[in-house]
Amino acid sequence: MCGALLLGLVCGAVARMLIPGDAFRSMSGPMSWLVSIGLGLLGAVVGYLIFTVVFGIGDTDIFDWGGLLSASIGTLIVVPIASWLLRRMARRST
Numbered sequence: 001m002c003g004a005l006l007l008g009l010v011c012g013a014v015a016r017m018l019i020p021g022d023a024f025r026s027m028s029g030p031m032s033w034l035v036s037i038g039l040g041l042l043g044a045v046v047g048y049l050i051f052t053v054v055f056g057i058g059d060t061d062i063f064d065w066g067g068l069l070s071a072s073i074g075t076l077i078v079v080p081i082a083s084w085l086l087r088r089m090a091r092r093s094t
Contacts, residue, residue: 046074
């Protein structure tokens, strides 16, 4: 459990640093940490589905440090999609 949270935090923080102008830039403090963990965990699931289920590469553990690369790639896919959805929902509510 702790390993999964750390994996999510690392992948989420790295992806948010690499992607310019994401919708989560204005967040700070605990909310920013929670968003990074959530995006990283979701990215780990996406990376697992892409590499293990579709391509058959890797092991069967979703949230382990061996899947750091696939989790990072999955998070790099998730962050722009989540930013787009957040901006679209914000536009609708105004």
